Amino acid sequence: MLSFIFISFCLIVAGLGIFLLSKVQRLKEKDKQISALKTSLEEMDEQAKLIMRTDMELNKTQEELDKKISGLDILQKLSRDISTTLEEKQIFKKISNEYLEELGFEKSLAFLWNDLKREFHPCLNLGYGDVESEKIKITVNADKDYYLDLIHSGKTASSVFVPNNFLTKDKIYQLFQVRSFIICPILAQEGDQGFIFVGTQNIETCITEGEQELITILANQIGQTLDNARLFEKTWRSQQELEIKVEERTSQLTQALEEVGKISKRKSDFISSVSHELRTPLTSIKGYAAILLAGKLGSVPDEIRSRLEKINRHSDELVHMVNDLLDISRIESGKVNMNMESLELKYISDKVADLLSEQMKTKNITFSSNIPDDCQKILADRSQIERVFINLVGNALKFTPEKGKISINAHRSGRVIQVDITDTGFGIPEDAQEKIFEEFFRVENTINQEVKGTGLGLTLVKHIIEAHQGRIWVKSKISEGSTFSFTLNAA
């Protein structure tokens, strides 16, 4: 019995031992598992830390990117609005609360330096009351040297970085009542420079480099637009001054022209009346001279005859001069009606050549005419234009030495036909070429002393050509000859 009890006891002890051993084994395994779980948990926690750090960096980058995209979008809109402004005062009005808030700020001020008054004056105020902005203006001007230094250095100050020799961040926070800020110089090439301030009370705002860049771009844009506006204003003012000057000058010229017109009319009237008055006695002189020459009052001795012939010739010249003067006066005053008709240029040229052929033969002068087919038809008054040709070819004949050449050429340019009458005469001095069409002007030379003339022929020619809406000019070289050119409308 005892042995049974002993065996049973041994078995129980052995069983308990085995159970205990297995329990210890299981506990060890559990410990191992717990330890493994703890390690895993610690590892997972470390991973969680990595996730958190990465997530924060990603968030920051994302935020920065969002800000940049949004900022660039706003900046583009703002730049477009600002750059189209050409009035200095309007530039800052384009910066609105909406734009500013999109850029992440709710307060902004801009100051421009007035060199004459030696002070900063505000040109933008967003987010401040009148009292606040006035207070800020006074403080800014009290610390003006700091701001001027910042402008001259071209550097940007912000909550992140404040350049040396500038105000402390705390002073700026206090003055502008913000928690974050950017102050950027407005650097205009011409005129007053200044600075723009943007700020926010938002405690969550952290100024980034990207934001500083955006505000710098905005300040540069404002600077450039200020330059453009000032340049435009300068140009506009100059233009205004010029316009006023032109207006004044035009008015003076109009008055002068009216005066000239009046004088010219008086002159024409005078010439007209004098010419009329002269013609009557001249006709009498010429008539009596003719009677005496005809011997109707008895025979006239040769000496007297020769004197009478002179009287008669000079009277003819005087009549001719008076007629020319009358014609000039009439054309000037518009009393002569031009009977415009289609004429053959070649015909006129030939007619004139024929008329003067005897004189040409005498002086052994070669005459040529080259009038192309497209220049045949001109629109002119027959009698007047013939006078032009006779005068010009006659002059050429007078001033061309023997064995010389006279030619008439024409060419067409659109609706205008140009006629050139060229001779190989003595030529006209350069300083006389402009005056040659003036009344009674005669070139001072030996030839003119020999060749007679009234000094009215070319004046008459000029008036006739101008009455035909043409113009006349001369090109000449001493000893080589002259070319008188004039234009007429093609028929």
Next chain:
Amino acid sequence: MNISLGFSENKDHIQATNEAVGQAMVGLGKTRGDLAIIFTTIEFAHPLVLKIANNLLGGIPILGCSSLGIITNKGIFKHGFAILLISLSKQIFLNLALVKEVNKKTPITAGRELGEKLLYGCKDVRRNLSLIFSDGLISDGTSLINGLQENLGRSFPLIGASASDNHAYAKTFQYFNKDVLTDSCCGLLFGGKMNFGFGIKHGWKALGKIRYVTKADGNIIKEINGEPAVKLYEDYFAKDALELAKELRRISIFYPIGIYLQGEKEYLLRNIISIKDDGSLVTQGDIPQDSPIRLMIGTKDSCLAAAVTSCEEAKKNLGAQKTKFVMIFDSASRFTLLGRQCSRELDIIKAVFGENTPLIGIYTYGEQAPLKSISYLGRAYFHNQSINVLALGGQ
């Protein structure tokens, strides 16, 4: 119950008030309004604005607060004046109350006082819902609720918002009748037959191992796992306390502390307001000692998914009732986190309740609402980072 909305973003305060109140009054037709809830952005928080509104509305009760943004059917506005004008049915009663100088009185005392005032005159009526607006800069929001609950009852439905400013965290405003106040809490108590549904979610997810608050005092966490509380953030972000302090707002928004509540899927979030010299963390709501906590991480997608769930729960709680209007108290942190995608959250709300359901909301520095937990059924908490959706129903 009839409701009408008015909104204006006119920059002239007086014109904006006239426009918005005018719209709301016209919308209500000949019916007289019984209650006006006014939300404005910070620049409209001016005594003159409230006086004009009070005059125009004929002296009816006004309740409201300031915010960094206004949410309406038409969009999210950074500047504006919004009004919700309510004409109550005869079966609904309301009582308004205000408590000033919350910090001076201590939040818990102020909470008790508000509770007493709200109950005054409503003791014989079936109380239904309380709506409160408090200063967003009250450091211990939880104590305020605790004080309130001592009088109203722990499981009494309490929905509220902590007013916000333009992220300056300088001054927030509360509106009570014709007064603009700070450091105050105003509220109303609805009694009688009233149907409402609410939902509150944040969308942040726990990451890393569970830790325990080994030493805490109200809203100050002194130690976590026997070490200075700040070490939790130092370890996770490999930054010292000074560096953390510089980025505290961002860290607090993206990675708040989550308090684990038994049986709840979501954690109760706590924003970090500041770091003390001894390494303690100051939070916006309290964290009880021995609370299991975890660090939380939020993404835009998880935030938006939470908005869907919150709206759906509010709608579901309303049952077969037609939604008369929706009121949103959305965390200012979510506004920052979502950034340009804020409008997507509004789209979600409109998609759940219908495009034309009247909608009004604000961004808050704290939200108050029951966390629908199995263990703490009906008890209201102070929340951070949440979207709080209140839907009122009617025939």
